[in-house]
Amino acid sequence: MPSDPSASPVRADAWLSAIFFAGFAAMTIVATTYPAIARAMPMLVGTLGMVLSAIQFVRTVSGRRDAAPREKTARASAHLLMFGWLIAAVALVALLGILVGGALFVVLFLRARLREAWSSAIPSGLVLSAALHLMLERGLGVRLFEGLIWQ
Amino acid sequence: MSHASPVASLIALFTSPDLIGVMLLAVPFGVLVGAIPGIGGKFGIAISIPFVFGMEPVAGAVFLVAMHAVVHTGGSLPGILLGIPGGGPDAAIVVDGYPMAQRGEAGRAIGASLTSSAAGGVIGGLLLALLVPVVWPIVLAFGPAETFLLALLGITFIAAVSGGDLLKALIVGSAGLMLSFVGAEPQDGVARFTFGQLFLWDGIDLMAAVPAVFAIPEMIEMGASMAKGAAPTATTSGLGFWQMREGFGDVVRHRWLTFRASCLGALIGLVPGLGGEVASWVCYGHAAQTSRQPERFGHGAVEGVIAPDAANNSKEGGALLPTLFFGVPGSSGMALLLAAFVTLGLQPGPQLALGNADLIWTLIWALVLANVIGSFMLAACGRWLGLIAFTAGNRLVPFVLVFVIAGCLLASVHVQSLIVMLVLGALGTAMKRLGWPRPPFAIGLVLGSITERSFHQAWAIWGGAFLLKPGAIILLVLIAASITFYAFRPVSLPSSR
Numbered sequence: 001m002p003s004d005p006s007a008s009p010v011r012a013d014a015w016l017s018a019i020f021f022a023g024f025a026a027m028t029i030v031a032t033t034y035p036a037i038a039r040a041m042p043m044l045v046g047t048l049g050m051v052l053s054a055i056q057f058v059r060t061v062s063g064r065r066d067a068a069p070r071e072k073t074a075r076a077s078a079h080l081l082m083f084g085w086l087i088a089a090v091a092l093v094a095l096l097g098i099l100v101g102g103a104l105f106v107v108l109f110l111r112a113r114l115r116e117a118w119s120s121a122i123p124s125g126l127v128l129s130a131a132l133h134l135m136l137e138r139g140l141g142v143r144l145f146e147g148l149i150w151q
Numbered sequence: 152m153s154h155a156s157p158v159a160s161l162i163a164l165f166t167s168p169d170l171i172g173v174m175l176l177a178v179p180f181g182v183l184v185g186a187i188p189g190i191g192g193k194f195g196i197a198i199s200i201p202f203v204f205g206m207e208p209v210a211g212a213v214f215l216v217a218m219h220a221v222v223h224t225g226g227s228l229p230g231i232l233l234g235i236p237g238g239g240p241d242a243a244i245v246v247d248g249y250p251m252a253q254r255g256e257a258g259r260a261i262g263a264s265l266t267s268s269a270a271g272g273v274i275g276g277l278l279l280a281l282l283v284p285v286v287w288p289i290v291l292a293f294g295p296a297e298t299f300l301l302a303l304l305g306i307t308f309i310a311a312v313s314g315g316d317l318l319k320a321l322i323v324g325s326a327g328l329m330l331s332f333v334g335a336e337p338q339d340g341v342a343r344f345t346f347g348q349l350f351l352w353d354g355i356d357l358m359a360a361v362p363a364v365f366a367i368p369e370m371i372e373m374g375a376s377m378a379k380g381a382a383p384t385a386t387t388s389g390l391g392f393w394q395m396r397e398g399f400g401d402v403v404r405h406r407w408l409t410f411r412a413s414c415l416g417a418l419i420g421l422v423p424g425l426g427g428e429v430a431s432w433v434c435y436g437h438a439a440q441t442s443r444q445p446e447r448f449g450h451g452a453v454e455g456v457i458a459p460d461a462a463n464n465s466k467e468g469g470a471l472l473p474t475l476f477f478g479v480p481g482s483s484g485m486a487l488l489l490a491a492f493v494t495l496g497l498q499p500g501p502q503l504a505l506g507n508a509d510l511i512w513t514l515i516w517a518l519v520l521a522n523v524i525g526s527f528m529l530a531a532c533g534r535w536l537g538l539i540a541f542t543a544g545n546r547l548v549p550f551v552l553v554f555v556i557a558g559c560l561l562a563s564v565h566v567q568s569l570i571v572m573l574v575l576g577a578l579g580t581a582m583k584r585l586g587w588p589r590p591p592f593a594i595g596l597v598l599g600s601i602t603e604r605s606f607h608q609a610w611a612i613w614g615g616a617f618l619l620k621p622g623a624i625i626l627l628v629l630i631a632a633s634i635t636f637y638a639f640r641p642v643s644l645p646s647s648r
Binding site: 012013017019020023024027030031034035037041045046048049052053055076078079081082085086087089090093094098105124128132135136142144145 | 318319336344367546554560566580581
């Protein structure tokens, strides 16, 4: 699904440039405290990154204005909601482990977000757990994370 | 120098139940990710990383190459059946494939597509095999100085995957490079950017970073859109083996076009930055130019399916050469493949080519074989596999998210690495939404540590004089040529976001 760069909200683009600039600046400043060999490359790349992101920031701010803010706000809300679901997945897996937390997340997402019936959502979660167990634990001998609650 | 025999590697591949089993898993997976519109090869590699993590390096590498080899074989299905290309490089197939399906020739179009895909993949793989003896002497001449400059050359290819915005690509590439410096410094072991956190001492794990930047944004987008899959239509009828046989015959009838398109595709794949879109459209144009009835193109000419499909699959053979032998990814897909190889403990480049020649040959044969398996598999189950194109992508979202999280936790015993994944996932989502190119991030992250390490080694051995070595001078000229080309090219090359 390619994005349409021509539709980029100017303000958000500028924010992203600023975030990159802040990241490069912070890491470059921290790098100054390292010995010469360890700081050479980070300072070189960090300085370059700062200059480039500053140029991008100026280029964006001096560019055109956003054409359809309301539609984009709605899309941004949907993305934020989905990111909330991602955080929920991470929290469930961290607490309950991959097999239990992962299955629970699949069931909740299918049921609450996609409005699927329980009779479809629950087997889907169980199939995911079974597949992960068989492929990774049984097949490849990998030990899956069991969750902070059980540790 | 390792004297691996290509024949021995081929026999070893065929007689290894493990490797054949891995390919039989990888091929349907590659077809699946290619066939669902909006998903694609890069995404496939990103979510394969957790799966291959526990495998033997050879098996894991075979999985990745086989999966990536057949993405476009599956990508033709939605193009022909729905008029929606599976990915950018599959767009050329829609022009004639969809009109064929609309007039009741879906089976013929898919038969032609599968056969030309297989032929293209095989020819691309064989051309790669033929080029190995040519490349070998160059690889033998490589030391730390050349490795450093080669890594620098690879970094200049960030421009090739810039998607038309060089400044943004350079910023994202620099961010990848910067994050590659996190962890213990290779020369004197100083902990950099760890902020007292033990889990950062080993650096930013590619298994967390690559899926976070490439797979999570796709899932966020897909989950946010709430789009349902398309309903199966009449075009799915006529997808049996016998209907496809006519398409097989078309490829035999246009065998020279298939051969020319395959060779052209492989050569385009060799050139960093040209990418799949260029290969398929150039070959589509070539088919139209050399046709006696060019007016049929755009209205369901079978040659318009054959040429781009052959090119799409053959270009992967060409693109593998710089990736495997020099560790220089020439496309966004290859950048991710490079990152995935590193998670397996394989560092593509001269060292891998010299020390693991058997692996190189195994991967070349895996590429060839995967194309054949993929096409046969689709031909045998075409009627049912055609329905893949109608899958609602957002139903995959929770499964993929759990898989990405599982991969992150497989790579690191520290739960805190999930925070890194979330931060990079948010960054990747923002980049995707705002049209910033993401592949440069993978190039920077993978090549950063190699660049730094080989620079220090070269400096310790030769001092500044390492730049005067003959190999180094050639590479410096190539770097200058690469920068000049991308800085002054008149038009943007196709996007690889």
